[in-house]
Amino acid sequence: xxxxxxxxxxxxxxxxxxxxxxxxxxxxxxxxxxxxxxxxxxxxxxxxxxxxxxxxxxxxxxxxxxxxxxxxxxxxxxxxxxxxxxxxxxxxxxxxxxxxxxxxxxxxxxxxxxxxxxxxxxxxxxxxxxxxxxxxxxxxxxxxxxxxxxxxxxxxxxxxxxxxxxxxxxxxxxxxxxxxxxxxxxxxxxxxxxxxxxxxxxxxxxxxxxxxxxxxxxxxxxxxxxxxxxxxxxxxxxxxxxxxxxxxxxxxxxxxxxxxxxxxxxxxxxxxxxxxxxxxxxxxxxxxxxxxxxxxxxxxxxxxxxxxxxxxxxxxxxxxxxxxxxxxxxxxxxxxxxxxxxxxxxxxxxxxxxxxxxxxxxxxxxxxxxxxxxxxxxxxxxxxxxxxxxxxxxxxxxxxxxxxxxxxxxxxxxxxxxxxxxxxxxxxxxxxxxxxxxxxxxxxxxxxxx
Numbered sequence: 001x002x003x004x005x006x007x008x009x010x011x012x013x014x015x016x017x018x019x020x021x022x023x024x025x026x027x028x029x030x031x032x033x034x035x036x037x038x039x040x041x042x043x044x045x046x047x048x049x050x051x052x053x054x055x056x057x058x059x060x061x062x063x064x065x066x067x068x069x070x071x072x073x074x075x076x077x078x079x080x081x082x083x084x085x086x087x088x089x090x091x092x093x094x095x096x097x098x099x100x101x102x103x104x105x106x107x108x109x110x111x112x113x114x115x116x117x118x119x120x121x122x123x124x125x126x127x128x129x130x131x132x133x134x135x136x137x138x139x140x141x142x143x144x145x146x147x148x149x150x151x152x153x154x155x156x157x158x159x160x161x162x163x164x165x166x167x168x169x170x171x172x173x174x175x176x177x178x179x180x181x182x183x184x185x186x187x188x189x190x191x192x193x194x195x196x197x198x199x200x201x202x203x204x205x206x207x208x209x210x211x212x213x214x215x216x217x218x219x220x221x222x223x224x225x226x227x228x229x230x231x232x233x234x235x236x237x238x239x240x241x242x243x244x245x246x247x248x249x250x251x252x253x254x255x256x257x258x259x260x261x262x263x264x265x266x267x268x269x270x271x272x273x274x275x276x277x278x279x280x281x282x283x284x285x286x287x288x289x290x291x292x293x294x295x296x297x298x299x300x301x302x303x304x305x306x307x308x309x310x311x312x313x314x315x316x317x318x319x320x321x322x323x324x325x326x327x328x329x330x331x332x333x334x335x336x337x338x339x340x341x342x343x344x345x346x347x348x349x350x351x352x353x354x355x356x357x358x359x360x361x362x363x364x365x366x367x368x369x370x371x372x373x374x375x376x377x378x379x380x381x382x383x384x385x386x387x388x389x390x391x392x393x394x395x396x397x398x399x400x401x402x403x404x405x406x407x408x409x410x411x412x413x414x415x416x417x418x419x420x421x422x423x424x425x426x427x428x429x430x431x432x433x434x435x436x437x438x439x440x441x442x443x444x445x446x447x448x449x450x
Contacts, residue, residue: 036233041153047226048149055145058138065131072127075120078112088303100299104311107295114319115288122279129272136265143261143435150431152222157236158424159215162417166211169413170204172388176405177201179396193402200406240423242378244371244430247441249364255437256360263356266349273342280335287322356436363432370426377419384412 049055084106092099113120177197184194223232257263298311324331391408394400434440 036235038237039234040236041150041238044153044222044226045146045149047228048145049142051227052145055138055141058134058141062131062134062138065127065134069124069127069131072120072124075113076124078110080108080110082106082108101301102303103297103299105295105297107293107314109291109293111289111291111320113287113289117282117285117287118278119282119285119287122275122282126272126275126279129268129275133265133268133272136261136268139261139438140265143438147431147435149225151428152218152225153236153238154240154424154427154431156215156218156222157238157240158420159211159218160236161240161420163208163211163215165413165416165420166204166208168416169409170201170208172409172412173197173201173204173406176392176395176402176409179392179405180402183396183398196402196406200402240420240427244367244374244426245441247364247367247433249361252360252364252433252437252441253357255439255441256356257353259438260356260436261438263349263352266345266352270342270345270349273338273345277335277338277342280331280338283331283334284324286324289320289322290318291320292317360433360436363429363436367426367429367433370422370429373422374419374426377415377422380415381412381419384408384415388412 085104087103087105089099089101089103177200180193180197219234223230223234228234293314293316295314296311297314300310388408388411391400391405395402395405
């Protein structure tokens with residue numbers, strides 16, 4: 001019995017580690033028979049997405065990136081400003097007859113960028129691609145949360161089914177004891193057999209308790225993920241399916257390359273870095289802009305605000321050309337930084353592509369293995385069940401020993417546990433594949449390169 005309990009414990013511990021939760025195991029069932037709420041896989045995913053802080057942080061970062069894009073885009077639009085000043089000249093040469101003690105001026109200035117050789121447009125493009133990269137990154141984070149939610153749900157379902165199997169094993173041991181008691185009434189059982197069957201029944205109790213503790217631990221981990229109240233009790237409504245579809249690796253690869261948001265995010269990040277390089281190169285070139293100013297000003301030797309009628313109007317329009325000649329190497333250094341970032345962005349994209357394709361290949365191979373194992377496990381459970389029933393009949397007639405009957409029951413229990421482990425593994429692997437291809441398998445994807 002220890003073999004399968006260790007397997008279950010390892011699976012649940014792995015899920016708790018991946019989901020970042022730490023839960024203290026309980027050794028008894030919930031108190032008072034509190035009413036439970038039905039909880040399905042889809043609802044688990046929905047609640048996990050709604051409560052995940054990481055996604056909320058991603059939303060804030062995406063909102064910030066959109067505002068950065070709007071800021072960059074403002075460089076293409078007219079800029080209008082108003083200014084006013086009141087000046088008191090404390091001292092000035094007596095020979096300057098045009099100067100007065102006080103001066104008031106104010107007006108409106110309008111400027112419009114005409115041409116910057118792409119300096120502003122590339123900055124806008126870079127910020128836009130960066131915002132798109134963050135949006136795709138948010139989608140990748142969403143896929144991660146969905147995978148972890150499925151992993152936790154399948155872990156809880158495995159623990160639930162394992163507890164049921166452990167309880168069935170305990171009941172089978174009690175049935176064996178009942179068969180022995182019926183045989184003892186006919187005087188065909190020894191005191192040794194009676195002691196041994198009692199030991200068999202007692203040996204199942206720790207396994208049931210361990211399975212119950214693992215189930216409680218898995219449920220607490222699941223409740224923590226969806227931020228359920230501690231007193232809430234849930235009844236898992238979804239079950240492991242008995243059959244699973246055949247997958248085409250070429251279709252999966254095409255789906256990954258065409259849909260995986262992490263790769264799309266890195267692709268947009270590379271485009272943003274390329275636009276940033278073009279922006280820094282444009283920094284070596286002139287900038288042409290137009291301006292218009294409308295001002296009113298007046299002066300007085302009295303510390304009073306001049307009347308409106310005493311203010312003079314000034315209007316001007318023109319073109320302004322700004323040519324960078326020498327900035328101490330700052331523009332060249334900025335271009336070097338942009339080029340280095342572009343290289344890094346390309347390498348990150350290539351690295352992620354290779355890693356994701358390798359991960360997909362491994363998950364695909366494991367899926368095929370578990371799918372084949374499931375058919376063998378199902379047949380093994382059927383044969384072990386028939387063998388156990390036959391052993392019970394033969395034990396009743398005295399054809400086999402209690403040891404043979406107990407061995408048959410343990411074989412049946414272990415085969416059931418092996419099947420549940422395979423079902424868990426095939427579902428987790430399928431969830432991993434769906435995470436990598438950013439959706440469900442539809443069998444008809446076309447190849448797309450990122």
